[in-house]
Amino acid sequence: xxxxxxxxxxxxxxxxxxxxxxxxxxxxxxxxxxxxxxxxxxxxxxxxxxxxxxxxxxxxxxxxxxxxxxxxxxxxxxxxxxxxxxxxxxxxxxxxxxxxxxxxxxxxxxxxxxxxxxxxxxxxxxxxxxxxxxxxxxxxxxxxxxxxxxxxxxxxxxxxxxxxxxxxxxxxxxxxxxxxxxxxxxxxxxxxxxxxxxxxxxxxxxxxxxxxxxxxxxxxxxxxxxxxxxxxxxxxxxxxxxxxxxxxxxxxxxxxxxxxxxxxxxxxxxxxxxxxxxxxxxxxxxxxxxxxxxxxxxxxxxxxxxxxxxxxxxxxxxxxxxxxxxxxxxxxxxxxxxxxxxxxxxxxxxxxxxxxxxxxxxxxxxxxxxxxxxxxxxxxxxxxxxxxxxxxxxxxxxxxxxxxxxxxxxxxxxxxxxxxxxxxxxxxxxxxxxxxxxxxxxxxxxxxxxxxxxxxxxxxxxxxxxxxxxxxxxxxxxxxxxxxxxxxxxxxxxxxxxxxxxxxxxxxxxxxxxxxxxxxxxxxxxxxxxxxxxxxxxx
Amino acid sequence: xxxxxxxxxxxxxxxxxxxxxxxxxxxxxxxxxxxxxxxxxxxxxxxxxxxxxxxxxxxxxxxxxxxxxxxxxxxxxxxxxxxxxxxxxxxxxxxxxxxxxxxxxxxxxxxxxxxxxxxxxxxxxxxxxxxxxxxxxxxxxxxxxxxxxxxxxxxxxxxxxxxxxxxxxxxxxxxxxxxxxxxxxxxxxxxxxxxxxxxxxxxxxxxxxxxxxxxxxxxxxxxxxxxxxxxxxxxxxxxxxxxxxxxxxxxxxxxxxxxxxxxxxxxxxxxxxxxxxxxxxxxxxxxxxxxxxxxxxxxxxxxxxxxxxxxxxxxxxxxxxxxxxxxxxxxxxxxxxxx
Numbered sequence: 001x002x003x004x005x006x007x008x009x010x011x012x013x014x015x016x017x018x019x020x021x022x023x024x025x026x027x028x029x030x031x032x033x034x035x036x037x038x039x040x041x042x043x044x045x046x047x048x049x050x051x052x053x054x055x056x057x058x059x060x061x062x063x064x065x066x067x068x069x070x071x072x073x074x075x076x077x078x079x080x081x082x083x084x085x086x087x088x089x090x091x092x093x094x095x096x097x098x099x100x101x102x103x104x105x106x107x108x109x110x111x112x113x114x115x116x117x118x119x120x121x122x123x124x125x126x127x128x129x130x131x132x133x134x135x136x137x138x139x140x141x142x143x144x145x146x147x148x149x150x151x152x153x154x155x156x157x158x159x160x161x162x163x164x165x166x167x168x169x170x171x172x173x174x175x176x177x178x179x180x181x182x183x184x185x186x187x188x189x190x191x192x193x194x195x196x197x198x199x200x201x202x203x204x205x206x207x208x209x210x211x212x213x214x215x216x217x218x219x220x221x222x223x224x225x226x227x228x229x230x231x232x233x234x235x236x237x238x239x240x241x242x243x244x245x246x247x248x249x250x251x252x253x254x255x256x257x258x259x260x261x262x263x264x265x266x267x268x269x270x271x272x273x274x275x276x277x278x279x280x281x282x283x284x285x286x287x288x289x290x291x292x293x294x295x296x297x298x299x300x301x302x303x304x305x306x307x308x309x310x311x312x313x314x315x316x317x318x319x320x321x322x323x324x325x326x327x328x329x330x331x332x333x334x335x336x337x338x339x340x341x342x343x344x345x346x347x348x349x350x351x352x353x354x355x356x357x358x359x360x361x362x363x364x365x366x367x368x369x370x371x372x373x374x375x376x377x378x379x380x381x382x383x384x385x386x387x388x389x390x391x392x393x394x395x396x397x398x399x400x401x402x403x404x405x406x407x408x409x410x411x412x413x414x415x416x417x418x419x420x421x422x423x424x425x426x427x428x429x430x431x432x433x434x435x436x437x438x439x440x441x442x443x444x445x446x447x448x449x450x451x452x453x454x455x456x457x458x459x460x461x462x463x464x465x466x467x468x469x470x471x472x473x474x475x476x477x478x479x480x481x482x483x484x485x486x487x488x489x490x491x492x493x494x495x496x497x498x499x500x501x502x503x504x505x506x507x508x509x510x511x512x513x514x515x516x517x518x519x520x521x522x523x524x525x526x527x528x529x530x531x532x533x534x535x536x537x538x539x
Numbered sequence: 540x541x542x543x544x545x546x547x548x549x550x551x552x553x554x555x556x557x558x559x560x561x562x563x564x565x566x567x568x569x570x571x572x573x574x575x576x577x578x579x580x581x582x583x584x585x586x587x588x589x590x591x592x593x594x595x596x597x598x599x600x601x602x603x604x605x606x607x608x609x610x611x612x613x614x615x616x617x618x619x620x621x622x623x624x625x626x627x628x629x630x631x632x633x634x635x636x637x638x639x640x641x642x643x644x645x646x647x648x649x650x651x652x653x654x655x656x657x658x659x660x661x662x663x664x665x666x667x668x669x670x671x672x673x674x675x676x677x678x679x680x681x682x683x684x685x686x687x688x689x690x691x692x693x694x695x696x697x698x699x700x701x702x703x704x705x706x707x708x709x710x711x712x713x714x715x716x717x718x719x720x721x722x723x724x725x726x727x728x729x730x731x732x733x734x735x736x737x738x739x740x741x742x743x744x745x746x747x748x749x750x751x752x753x754x755x756x757x758x759x760x761x762x763x764x765x766x767x768x769x770x771x772x773x774x775x776x777x778x779x780x781x782x783x784x785x786x787x788x789x790x791x792x793x794x795x796x797x798x799x800x801x802x803x804x805x806x807x808x809x810x811x812x813x814x815x816x817x818x819x820x821x822x823x824x825x826x827x828x829x830x831x832x833x834x835x836x837x838x839x840x841x842x843x844x845x846x847x848x849x850x851x852x853x854x855x856x857x858x859x860x861x862x863x864x865x866x867x868x869x870x871x872x873x874x875x876x877x878x
Contacts (some may be wrong), residue, residue, distance in 0.1 A: 038713065044836070046626035053593050054580040054623040139592040209626060224717075225625050226636070226828045227709055249713045253826040257691050258707050261699045267706040388839070419841045423575040427590070 036247040037518055037536070039270040039529060040259050044252050045229055048220060049208040050183055051134060051142045060183045061250075061528035065231060067186035067214035068239045070095040070109050070128065070165070071177065075522060075533075079339075080510060082291040083522040083533070087443040090177055093239045094123060094187055094215065095165075104172025111163045115238050117189040117215045125159030130190035132157045132167075134203045142184045148442065149179025150478070173478035178442050183526055189213035217243050217532045227252060231531060244520070244535030263288060269518040269537075272529045275391060279512035280335040292510040293523035294339045297448055298439025299354045300392065301503040302400065303462045308381065308432035311462075315373035317501040321359040322366035323403045330507050333395040337512060341505035348498075351490045353445035357498050357505045363406060370407045378408025384425070384434040388418025393435045396506065425461045436461050437509065441525050445490050446476040453497060464502030469493060547862065554858040558851070562614065565850035566607055569843045576841045580623050597623075610847070619851070620844030624837055629848035632833060637852060638723025639710055640822070640829035644815050646726075646745055647752035648807070655757050656803070659764025660796060663772060674765065678758040690751040690824035697747060705743045709826040715740040748825040752818055756810050763806040767799035774798070800871050808864040812857055 043058035050063040074089025095109040115123040133154040135142045146152070150173045158166045169176060179185070188208065196207035212220050217239060218231035231248040251268070253259050260278050263271040264285065274282070274290075283290040304311035304320060311317060326342040344356025370376060383401060385393035394415075401411045411433065416424055425431050438459035440448045450473050451457050455465040476489040497503070513521050513529075515537075522533045577594035594600050598609065613620060619629035662674040684692075697704040710725055711717055715737045718728035726745070729738035771777065772795050780790050819831035830849065837845035 040708075044625070046624060052626070053596055054626065056624070059626075140589045144589055224635075224828075225627050225632075226833070227826075228713060230713075251708055251713060251826070253708065254823040254832065255687075255691075255826070258694060258824055258826060261694055262706055262708070265699060265702075265706070418839050419572070419579050420575070423578045427575075427578050427587075 035245065036249065037245045037270065037531070037534065038249045038251060038268040039272055039531070040251050040253045040262055040268045041272040041529070042252070042254055042256060042259065043273070044226055045223070045250070046225065047209050048212045048223060049205065050186070051138050051203070052205050052209055053138075053140050058528065060526055061530070062212060062220070062229070063183040063186045064524070064526065064528060064530050065218045065532060066212045066216040066220060067188070068094040068115075068123075068216050069181055069183075069186055071098070071181045072240070073178075073181050078291070078293045078523050080292045080294060082293065083520065084293055084296075085522065085524050087178065087296070087525070090181060093181075094128075100177075105169050107167040107169070107176070108160075109165045109167075111165065112238050113163060115215055116236055117192075117213065118219055118234060119189065119192065119213075120236075121189065121191065122162070123187065123215050124162045125165040126162075127190040128165045128187050129154075129157045129159045130193070131188045132185055134188070135185050138203055138205070145179070145182060145184045145441070148447075149173065149176040151176070151179065151185075171478060174444070174480045175442050175447065175478065182441050183528075187215060189215070215239070218248065221247070240532065243532045245518075245531065248531045248534075250529070250531075263514045263516050266516045269516060270521070270529070270534070271514045273527070274512045274514050276333075276335040276337045276510070276512060279337055279510075279514070282514050287516055289515045289519070291513045291515070291521050291523070292337045293513075294508045294510050295439050295527065296525055297354065297441075297443045297445075298437065298509060299341055299503075300396075300435065300437045300506045300509055302506060303431075303434055303436045303503050304501070305429070305432045305434070305461070306463045306465075306502065307430070310373075310375045310379050310381070311432070313373045313375060314500070315369045316375055317504070318359075319366045319369035319373065319407055320404070320409075321357070321501055321504045322362045322369065323407050323409075324359075324504065324506070325361050325399050325403050326506065327361070329396050329399050332399060333392045334507055334509065338510040339508040341507050348491045348494045351445060351487050353448065353490075353494075354505065354508045355494065359498075359504070363403075366407050370409075376408075378410065380410045380412070381433050382414040382431075383411040384414045384416055384431040386418055386421035386425070386435075387415050388421060389435075389437070390415070392509070396435060426458050429461050429463050431461065434461065435506075436503065439525075439527075443525060444481065445493065446473055449473050449493050449497070450477055452503060453493070460502070462502040464500070466496060466500060469496055472496075547866070550862050550865065551858075557858065558854055561851060561854040562611070562847075563607075565847045566610060569841070569846045570603060570606075572838075572841050576623060576843065579840055619848040622837065622842055622845035622848075624840050624842040624845060625833075629844050632845065633830070633848055633852050634723065636828055636830045636833050637856075639827060640815055640818065640831060642710075642724045642726065643745060643748055643752065643821070643827060643829060644811060644818065647749040647814070648756060648811055650749055651753040651756045651760055651810075652807070654753070655760035656764050659761045659803075660768055660791070662761070662765045663768030664791065666769065671765075674761055678761050681754040681756075682758040684754070685820070686751055686755050686818065687820035687824050689754055690748065690821055693747050693751055694824070704747050705740075707747065707825045708744075709828060710744055711737065711741050712744065744825075748821050748827055751821050751824075752814060756814055759806050759810055760803065763803050764799065767802045768795060771795040771799040797871065801868065804864060804867050804871065808860055812860060815856070816853065 045059045047055040047059045048062045049055060050060055070093060072091050072093040074086035074091050075083055076086040078084035094111055094115055096112045098107060098109045100107050111123060111125060117123060136146045136151055136153060150169050150171065156168050160166055192213040193204040193208060196204045217234055217237045219234050220229065221232040222230040229250040233243055233246045256275050256278060259271050259274065262268045279290050279292050282288045304317050306312055330336060330340055341354060341356055343360040344358050346358045383397050385397045397413045401413060404411050425434055425436065438452050440451060452459040453464060453469050454460060454473055455470065472489050472493050476486060479486055511523060511527055515521055517537050518534050519537045520533050520535045522530055524530050577590050577597060577599055580593060598606060622629050622632055625632055658674050662671040665671060694707050698707060705712055718725060718732045718734050718737050721728050721731055725741035726738060729741055777790060777795055780794055816831055818829065819835050821827065822829040822832040834846065834849040837849065
């Protein structure tokens, strides 16, 4: 019987890895501890290659778990318990060491001499060069992300010798090194990839889409799209400490209720990105560990659009900010998971971000501000939410609707299908009043402001423009964080943002993960599951 | 017999204009959806230039008519295009997901018929008795409970509380390997491969979702059987048969049921087609990789190729189904020809 299955697997090379061994049938899921972990998620993985057009967010985990980057981030204690990546510490992954020239324009990386790809071939600087060339050339999201770190063209990358890789920058930037640790610039086995290119497909997009070729901690043992992805440990990995699990099964279960039953029963060891409600309830149970990590550099906001005339009046925007029932929203929509973003001090003395705004619920003041505005008699405005994000947007919108009615702003909730949301809110920027949730991968406030407060930039869905902000962001984006101009520039940005209110902060959301039979979960800014640090419980 | 074959071929030929119409309408309807797939698939941090690049890569910058011609050309080659949301060729997606849905629906319908038809017959022969009331209660309960609720309830009781059912993790627990694909139906393929462990695994997985779906489809079949049996039993030929002294069994099953089956088969066809598309919720709850959830996901992200492929596959399926029902009519009732 087993023989037939093995033969089948060897002959059918499509989604299943050809060399894949049959699963150990004798080990039931709950007794699998020590060797195998099953994780469930509601998201679907649609490609094993992050660089491909149309690759969704859930698929980024393959780039994280199966490929290496030159560098990675360190680890720290997370605010909500458990572990988190540490933006302030850059650690080696494939690079053994690196040097940055005094002018900050040349970065020289020495690769680990013992690093090998899964096929046993040594990782060379040529592989790194090919992979970086690919990331800046394919267009779309990978190229945009590379650009954020000042990596634009293949001529910026050079392989000096087998183990030395050099990046030449147009200008020094504090964002370049962290940008090398995001999932995008991963190192591909260039020889395998090149052997699978065609004239129409010079970057082997079709091949790597289903067949990863890397040097990372895990190989893909099987992928059945829409059902499961099976990782198998690469015991020759040198990018970090050897992961605790030999085999990790990522199983897609769309229904949150089913995922909850599975983790409570302990048939799966990890449930990723669970709803806030389940997180709050599971937290009270013995045996299930819940980690709710506030997502760094991410804020759920209410955005009044400057295209809509009444919102050009500063008094109206401030009236909105004072009318919002913050606590009720935080408890109803987020079940208290995450961090409050209201009721902060009036004076800004540090550069911490996200930070509490100086606003709080004060209906009397809101009414006063409305009376002082040019729209004392009120007005009507649609309040737009995305159906794709309805779990937090819908309860929030209902509470906002009720509160705004008290200051004479009549809102009608407009529900926009997930597919149209991006176009309407971010690309066309045509929604007069809406909810928004941008989060920046690179964790500095100026990076957040670059995307969300600069005119014309994607997440500035309020059509906000302020000349001082434009200049401050341009001046600050690339200078080091210990530059004397950094802190004053950033605090000035905060002051303007809180005074002008193109985005009214509501709360900082959390990423919730439940574990039962596994431990050492680590939060990452990319909000996908990094299975490498996870170990069996009690190990 | 060759006349019958001729008729069947005629029926298939009649389906061609229908299918062409479906192709045109599904193409136009997907384009009429307000979403912009290029913006959606450009990813979270894309700018206008990268959205334009993607639009070009997808061929969406071409005029509509040209897009349609390309689509027809690909279709003629048997290429349904590439689904953006799953990253797989639509043909491959359908080949994987359609059997999953069909297997679930057929098992559920089989189960449903096994309960509903005898129940309907019994209720019709003893109207007003306790079995008639039981039938009514079961039918009302089955219809009035939404499938996702029944599904979650069954998981809660049989998996979470009692631990009798396996983890609701799709078609096969990850401990088993799927059997070599012949028909795509795990129960058939595993049996063909002689892999009884995988067969048992697949059978265990299908029990709860099939019961969920069966409870929902029970009602129309049982009601229709009861009504058709009642009218058949009060017909003249039954009275004649009774007068002629035929046995109760012969009357009930040989004459009444056979006549009552026609409307039941019609209902069955309708129930089959709607449950194939409508079991999205069951698929979601049981992580079943079926066609319904595939279509819904594709619609949500304006995944043109996937939606068109789904509509076309369903249209073909409906044409075949109608053909099968027509043939079944002719087999049940010799008075009905295929003309």
